[in-house]
Amino acid sequence: MQQIAIGIDLGGTQVRAALVDEHGGILARAAEPTDALAGPDRVLAQICGLTDGLFAASNPASVVGVGVSAPGPLDTVAGVASNIPTLSGFVDFPLKAELQKRFPFPVDLENDAIAAAIGEWQFGAGKGLDNLVYVTVSTGIGGGVVSDGRVVRGRKGMAAHVGHMSVVPNGELCPCGNRGCFEAYGSGTAFARRAQMRAMESSGTTIGSDGGAIDSRGVFAAARDGDRLANQLIDEEAEILGRGFTSLIHIFSPDIIVMGGGLSHEFDRLQPGIQAYITQWAMPAFKDVKVVLAALDQNSGLVGAAALAFLTGKGVRT
Amino acid sequence: MQQIAIGIDLGGTQVRAALVDEHGGILARAAEPTDALAGPDRVLAQICGLTDGLFAASNPASVVGVGVSAPGPLDTVAGVASNIPTLSGFVDFPLKAELQKRFPFPVDLENDAIAAAIGEWQFGAGKGLDNLVYVTVSTGIGGGVVSDGRVVRGRKGMAAHVGHMSVVPNGELCPCGNRGCFEAYGSGTAFARRAQMRAMESSGTTIGSDGGAIDSRGVFAAARDGDRLANQLIDEEAEILGRGFTSLIHIFSPDIIVMGGGLSHEFDRLQPGIQAYITQWAMPAFKDVKVVLAALDQNSGLVGAAALAFLTGKGVRT
The missing domain is CATH 3.30.420.40 (ATPase, nucleotide binding domain)
Known part of the structure; x- marks a missing residue:
């Protein structure tokens, strides 16, 4: 059975979601402008809305996890957004825990440039x-x-x-x-x-x-x-x-x-x-x-977040 | 039974050897001026002479390995000294293999500043x-x-x-x-x-x-x-x-x-x-x-080399 991971690239301008296969291929994708001034609840709802849409369209069989790339500074050890300048209200916000509440799969959170590095490393x-x-x-x-x-x-x-x-x-x-x-x-x-x-x-x-x-x-x-x-x-x-x-x-x-x-x-x-x-x-x-x-251009972070979910799913301590 | 590691700090001025315990304590030590112009054979003989002397004096029971700190540039993946400016003849020299020939214990080789970092990390x-x-x-x-x-x-x-x-x-x-x-x-x-x-x-x-x-x-x-x-x-x-x-x-x-x-x-x-x-x-x-x-002052590298031998002995991939 084909395994897929969900990649999320949360940016100050756009929030993007993709279903990514084990070779880094994007099977389905969706994006919308980030409601950057509306606060964390609304932005998290956007993320869920995008992934729900992808699921409804493709009904993937086996999801290993969700990887989320977000702008820093992000304390990924604690899972907390200290203060994201481009997103209102993400101040000392427990982003990982709040995401985890909303997904029935393991959630990984990563600073955007590190996520992009992981994408280029795994698939680029x-x-x-x-x-x-x-x-x-x-x-x-x-x-x-x-x-x-x-x-x-x-x-x-x-x-x-x-x-x-x-x-x-x-x-x-x-x-x-x-x-x-x-x-x-x-x-x-x-x-x-x-x-x-x-x-x-x-x-x-x-x-x-x-x-x-x-x-x-x-x-x-x-x-x-x-x-x-x-x-x-x-x-x-x-x-x-x-x-x-x-x-x-x-x-x-x-x-x-x-x-x-x-x-x-x-x-x-x-x-x-x-x-x-x-x-x-x-x-x-x-x-x-x-x-x-x-090699992945503007998808480095999106695909990298999914790559991180795959690595975590395989028990690889990255 | 007390385990010990041998630490060697090979420098352009001095070559030093120590028997180090699992807590980073130096049990015995010896040093002499490096015969820096005499070529690798002579320098390796100095290393062996120093450790033989330490062994004769203290007869340690259980040696986990030998860690050697040396000046770079050192390709520690290949175990090769590319060209050590302060030591004549160490040009594309297979330092790790040559050391391994001379010791009945596993040999680890490390760039001197990295060895010092390991020393401060493990014991400093x-x-x-x-x-x-x-x-x-x-x-x-x-x-x-x-x-x-x-x-x-x-x-x-x-x-x-x-x-x-x-x-x-x-x-x-x-x-x-x-x-x-x-x-x-x-x-x-x-x-x-x-x-x-x-x-x-x-x-x-x-x-x-x-x-x-x-x-x-x-x-x-x-x-x-x-x-x-x-x-x-x-x-x-x-x-x-x-x-x-x-x-x-x-x-x-x-x-x-x-x-x-x-x-x-x-x-x-x-x-x-x-x-x-x-x-x-x-x-x-x-x-x-x-x-x-x-904390270890001029012993960071010497103790760090021994610390590396301990880590390798425990199967820790550092």
């Missing part, structure tokens, strides 16, 4: 490997790590906040309140901000010339059209990411770095610069570590 | 905890990590080269060849170099006023005598360490940071500044993580 770019660092480069920078075939969780399950390693002393202000974090330099937001500033200072660039807001996508489009500043900005971004990834390579000794998130949609343009940095500057034993594109 | 400042980051701040900066009750080893067992995370883009030259590493700013060597430069630029300091070489110890002594520059240099060093440790707290989510190495002999003077940085700048969920002094 890191399949079959024992050591990987997943980095999502998007509005912010998040991460998840598998080392020696185990998920690195740490105290409260809060490891791998890789966006908040310091890369410049007293540097740019980071959303976390500190200055100089990797996220404050390498994220898509930081990249777009840099583009905005530099386009204003510069003549002869097409970036921002239509008067509209400058976003990452526009810079990459301009670069493809040969814009010099755009290409320079992207090369700098690749160097920033390459330097940060090299730090993570020295810190975790992964087999590969898996890059996901919004900026990874421009992976082909960024990869050579990132890889060149690693090859040149990593210590000899680490120079051959490759950066690869996430 | 991190006893009973599941998550710790050990950082040795000395000539260089090295590290070892225990996460979720397991040693983080990574590909080739080379994880936790925490001294080579980048902290300043294109910053000071690091012995690794890159620029701007944590080691190039935070190590004892970097601290002494900074003291040297600043003492030359500065009047009214007693640092270096006797014309001798400036070392860390001298700066701390001057600070205790009220020297203003010395105290300023130490406060800056505490900030550099605090910033680096905060990055590691975000990356690993440890219960504690354990500081060892030469500079840890001045822990009492450095700790308030380091802790203040963490409390001020770590993200809310991490502000309460404490930095503590290594």
Whole structure:
């Protein structure tokens, strides 16, 4: 009999649910905008509504469990959401216990970037490997790590906040309140901000010339059209990411770095610069570590949450 | 019957051996200067000579195994020393197999900073905890990590080269060849170099006023005598360490940071500044993580190597 797991990806914008098979295949899926201001009861009802809908449509025979990916900071050891900035009312909220009340299957809860790392490890770019660092480069920078075939969780399950390693002393202000974090330099937001500033200072660039807001996508489009500043900005971004990834390579000794998130949609343009940095500057034993594109794209977390439910169902202590 | 393990700490300056009991107590010890230029055969003979001497003196009843701590880079998965800079001839040398030929007990091999982390975890400042980051701040900066009750080893067992995370883009030259590493700013060597430069630029300091070489110890002594520059240099060093440790707290989510190495002999003077940085700048969920002094001092690696042998003997996959 085919076994399936339910994956839930609870985000500040969308809540998504999927029935996932043992090979990471999505059998059925549903999504709706998160009612982010309505409080936990309503959001939990959304999750149940989505899964009920999937069940009614496909009536799966054997469900091993439910995996839920949620934005941090999430104490996954206690199962408590400390304070999710994008979701009202999730303050010291016993998310795991409340979910468990609503499902007749075992519930697993995971920080979103760690869930994505599990997805890439079990079913994506890191399949079959024992050591990987997943980095999502998007509005912010998040991460998840598998080392020696185990998920690195740490105290409260809060490891791998890789966006908040310091890369410049007293540097740019980071959303976390500190200055100089990797996220404050390498994220898509930081990249777009840099583009905005530099386009204003510069003549002869097409970036921002239509008067509209400058976003990452526009810079990459301009670069493809040969814009010099755009290409320079992207090369700098690749160097920033390459330097940060090299730090993570020295810190975790992964087999590969898996890059996901919004900026990874421009992976082909960024990869050579990132890889060149690693090859040149990593210590000899680490120079051959490759950066690869996430295989599951925006489904890393959704499928990863289901993958976690499968692992728990098999009694694998991840 | 009392079980013991043999701990070996192979360093570029000294090779040390100890018989260690199950509580981390050193029952007998011996050491001699490493014949660092003589090649692996001679160094292995030194190790055997030291342990033979310990055995002759104490005739231990039940030996569970031998743990060997050695300087990296060491591929502990393959058991091979890739290229130990401080020991001639240890190039692609099958250190574990060669050691195993010489001992009738199981041999474990570990990178020195990871061995020290294991020592602090099993018998030192991190006893009973599941998550710790050990950082040795000395000539260089090295590290070892225990996460979720397991040693983080990574590909080739080379994880936790925490001294080579980048902290300043294109910053000071690091012995690794890159620029701007944590080691190039935070190590004892970097601290002494900074003291040297600043003492030359500065009047009214007693640092270096006797014309001798400036070392860390001298700066701390001057600070205790009220020297203003010395105290300023130490406060800056505490900030550099605090910033680096905060990055590691975000990356690993440890219960504690354990500081060892030469500079840890001045822990009492450095700790308030380091802790203040963490409390001020770590993200809310991490502000309460404490930095503590290594309990085993220069024996962390020696006792840690023996601790590893005990764990292996018990069938614990670390």
